[in-house]
Amino acid sequence: MRSLADELSDLIDRFGPVPFDQVMELALYDPDRGFFTTTGAAGRRGDFLTSAEVGPLFGAVIARALDTWWRELGSPDPFVVVDAGAGTGALARAVLAAKPQCVGALTYLLVERSAARRGQQARGLPIVPAAFAFPPTAVDGDGFAVTVDAGTGPRAVSMAELPAAPFAGVVIANELLDNLPFRIVERARDGWKEVRVGHGAAGFTEILTECPPELTAVADAVAPQVIPGSRLPLQLAAADWLAAALERLTAGRLVIVDYAATSPELAARGRGWLRTYRAHERGTDPLLDLGEQDITADLAVDQLARVRPPTSRTTQAELLRTFGIDELVAEGRTTWHERAAIGDLGAIRGRSRVREAEALLDPAGLGSFAVLQWVMR
Ligand SMILES: C[S@@+](CC[C@H](N)C(=O)[O-])C[C@H]1O[C@@H](n2cnc3c(N)ncnc32)[C@H](O)[C@@H]1O
Incomplete structure (x- = not known):
């Protein structure tokens, strides 16, 4: 070649x-x-380590943020979350593993340009065809749209581009635009x-x-x-x-x-x-x-x-603290201390949370990243 x-x-x-x-x-x-x-x-x-790839803690905090933003929207079902530049789906897996309250309403769209990376997204994610992502009225007239019953989430959909139809929800782009x-x-x-x-x-x-x-x-x-x-x-x-x-x-x-x-x-x-x-x-x-x-x-x-x-600009550390990273780390530290002698998976996860938080909050690294938000009113 x-x-x-x-x-x-x-x-x-x-x-x-x-x-x-x-x-x-x-x-x-x-x-x-x-x-x-x-x-x-x-x-x-x-080749690089994004916050989503550091470990599941970033997604666990984002899951809490999604619950807040879902309630702000009046707890819609479906609740559309677009993960733009979703890569192999690490953020999606961590969000779902954290079991957010919005999970039954969640339609999680993994938008990823690379076909190879889209191919890696299915592992551990409840991927469904795109027809299940939106109410029938919003799908272009190909006749495949289905009615999505309330409470049947989470539905994950893998797609190459942003959906063409307008939607209410949340779009997150972590390290895409650079x-x-x-x-x-x-x-x-x-x-x-x-x-x-x-x-x-x-x-x-x-x-x-x-x-x-x-x-x-x-x-x-x-x-x-x-x-x-x-x-x-x-x-x-x-x-x-x-x-x-x-x-x-x-x-x-x-x-x-x-x-x-x-x-x-x-x-x-x-x-x-x-x-x-x-x-x-x-x-x-x-x-x-x-x-x-x-x-x-x-x-x-x-x-x-x-x-x-943008409506606001903060740092990643500020965003993560607003949505409870310190609480999750304290939980992890307690589990680690309680179970260190046993050395089981819980102890390892607890210790890992502490280490992940150091990386995610690092003022000379990921913690200093900008978080730009555009809020639609
Ligand atoms: C640095 S990676 C970030 C991946 C993921 N968001 C994370 O935090 O781990 C950027 C990703 O965006 C994808 N990408 C680039 N342009 C895109 C576009 N226009 N639409 C969707 N994905 C895109 C790339 O293929 C790559 O997987």
């Missing part, structure tokens, strides 16, 4: 220097060789340039090209006063995704959890916001080893706010 480097080389030959979002698209999502379609495995043996392909611009003395990828003497290289007016407009708006040489990701796909998700939500909330900063903060960091990861370590140059490493950047909160300003 041809390599992704060969594919990129062909694109450059045909179309000239390629925008960075197209390089990311190829490297992360090529259907046969992309990082998320092949090697990119989340989890303890994988992986959506972005363009890159650089400030020159005479205005913005777009950083594209072309051929160099020793492989692929960055090339500064004329900046299209639509990119200049965004860059000027979000970072009007940066010094020459500053670089920015322009996260147009993330903004489009946000607009699409908000358009579908008729009531409830959208919750985005990610590493985040503002555009001026990113510009002040030089090129440090563009990162690659492989096997829990920082990877190499993003133009090398295409398809073998994750490519990501901090989410520019101000660029998302141009779509619609």
